[in-house]
Amino acid sequence: MVTVKYYRNVVTAMKIIDEGTAQIVMHPVRFKILQCVREASEPLFVEQIAKAVEEHPRLVSHHLDVLQEIGLIDCRYGLAKAKGSARGVAVRLCSPTPKLTEVLHDIAEAVAEVR
Amino acid sequence: MVLISIVFLSIVLGTNLLFFLPSAMRWALALVYVLLAEIMVFSVVRLITGSAGQIISSVFYNRKHKPEKRYFPEMKQIAKKMGMEYDKPILITENPSIKSPFTNVFTRNITFPASWIRKFHRTENDAIIGHELAHVKYGLKFIGELLLVTFVTWGFALLLATITWSLGIYVIAELAFMMLILSYILRRNELRADWEGPACNATTPEALISVFEYLKAECKRDDGSETHPPLEARIKRLMRLLDSDRRHQDN
Numbered sequence: 001m002v003t004v005k006y007y008r009n010v011v012t013a014m015k016i017i018d019e020g021t022a023q024i025v026m027h028p029v030r031f032k033i034l035q036c037v038r039e040a041s042e043p044l045f046v047e048q049i050a051k052a053v054e055e056h057p058r059l060v061s062h063h064l065d066v067l068q069e070i071g072l073i074d075c076r077y078g079l080a081k082a083k084g085s086a087r088g089v090a091v092r093l094c095s096p097t098p099k100l101t102e103v104l105h106d107i108a109e110a111v112a113e114v115r
Numbered sequence: 116m117v118l119i120s121i122v123f124l125s126i127v128l129g130t131n132l133l134f135f136l137p138s139a140m141r142w143a144l145a146l147v148y149v150l151l152a153e154i155m156v157f158s159v160v161r162l163i164t165g166s167a168g169q170i171i172s173s174v175f176y177n178r179k180h181k182p183e184k185r186y187f188p189e190m191k192q193i194a195k196k197m198g199m200e201y202d203k204p205i206l207i208t209e210n211p212s213i214k215s216p217f218t219n220v221f222t223r224n225i226t227f228p229a230s231w232i233r234k235f236h237r238t239e240n241d242a243i244i245g246h247e248l249a250h251v252k253y254g255l256k257f258i259g260e261l262l263l264v265t266f267v268t269w270g271f272a273l274l275l276a277t278i279t280w281s282l283g284i285y286v287i288a289e290l291a292f293m294m295l296i297l298s299y300i301l302r303r304n305e306l307r308a309d310w311e312g313p314a315c316n317a318t319t320p321e322a323l324i325s326v327f328e329y330l331k332a333e334c335k336r337d338d339g340s341e342t343h344p345p346l347e348a349r350i351k352r353l354m355r356l357l358d359s360d361r362r363h364q365d366n
Contacts, residue, residue: 023233024236027325029325056354058321065238066236
C-alpha cells in the first residue's frame with residue numbers, strides 16, 4: 001500500500017503534472033482507494049474498501065462518487081454475499097477503468113522523474 | 116500554549132505576593148492602563164495575523180491583478196439552507212501569498228486562491244464555501260466576541276493593577292491572559308464554521324473532512340495555530356456527524 005515517502009513523492013510529482021484529474025487523485029485517501037480497487041482481483045463494494053483503507057464508509061462513498069465522476073472507477077450495483085442473508089445484499093461494486101491505469105502510469109513516471 | 120499558561124500562572128502567583136505594597140502606588144499604576152490598552156490592540160492584530168496578513172496582502176495585490184469574480188452555482192442554495200442571504204461573487208485570486216480561503220467579516224467578501232479551485236472537487240469547494248459563509252453569518256457575533264475579549268482583559272488588567280506594582284508583570288500578565296482568551300475565541304469560531312454547513316444540511320461533512328485530510332497530508336506538522344485548531348481535532352469533530360442524523364442536536 002501507499003507509504004508516506006511514496007505519497008510525498010506523488011505530491012511533488014503532482015506539482016509538475018498540475019492537471020485536474022491528477023489533482024483529484026493526489027488526495028491521500030483517494031489514492032489509497034484507487035490502489036485498493038486496482039489491486040483487487042474482483043470488484044469491491046464500499047464496506048470492503050472502507051475496511052481495507054481504514055476509513056469511514058460514508059467518506060469512502062464520497063471519494064468513490066468523485067472518482068466515478070472523473071472516470072477513474074466504474075460502479076454498478078450487484079449482489080454480494082453477506083452474513084445472515086442467503087440471497088445476498090445489493091451493493092455498489094467498484095472496479096478500475098482503463099483511464100485509471102493511464103493516470104497511475106503517468107504518476108509513476110512523474111515520481112520517477114522526481115526521484 | 117502550555118508555555119504561555121505556565122508563564123501566566125507563575126506571574127499571577129507572583130503578583131499575589133506583592134499585595135501588601137502601598138495602595139497609592141497600585142492605583143497609580145491602574146492609570147497606566149490607557150497606554151497598555153494600545154498594547155492590547157496590537158496584540159489582537161498580531162494574533163489574527165493569519166487572516167489580517169492575507170487581507171493586507173490582497174489589498175496591494177488586487178490593485179495590479181484584479182481577482183476574478185465568480186458565482187458558484189450552489190452558493191445561493193448553500194447560503195439559503197444556512198439561513199442567510201449572500202449574493203456576492205467569490206473573489207478568485209492568483210495571489211501567491213494567499214494560501215487558503217478567507218473571509219473579510221467587514222466587507223463580507225470571500226476570497227479563494229485559484230489553486231484551491233483546481234485541486235479540490237466541486238463538492239469539496241462547496242463545503243469550503245459553506246465554511247466561509249458561516250464566517251459571514253457569524254461575522255457580527257465574532258466582532259462582538261472580540262470586543263468582549265478586550266473588555267474582559269481590561270477588567271483583568273484593572274484587577275491586576277490593584278495587586279501589583281511592577282509594570283513588567285502587569286504588561287506580560289495582561290497580554291498572556293489576552294492571548295489565552297482570544298485564542299479560545301478564534302479557535303471556537305473556526306469550529307463553529309466547520310459545523311454550521313453540514314449541520315444545516317447545506318454541505319456534506321464528508322466533503323469538508325476530505326478537504327482537511329488533504330491539507331493534513333500536505334502540511335508537515337498538524338499543531339494548529341492561535342487561530343485554527345489542529346486539523347485532526349476538526350476531522351474528529353466532523354466525524355461525529357457521519358454517525359448521526361440528528362445533526363442539530365449533536366452540537
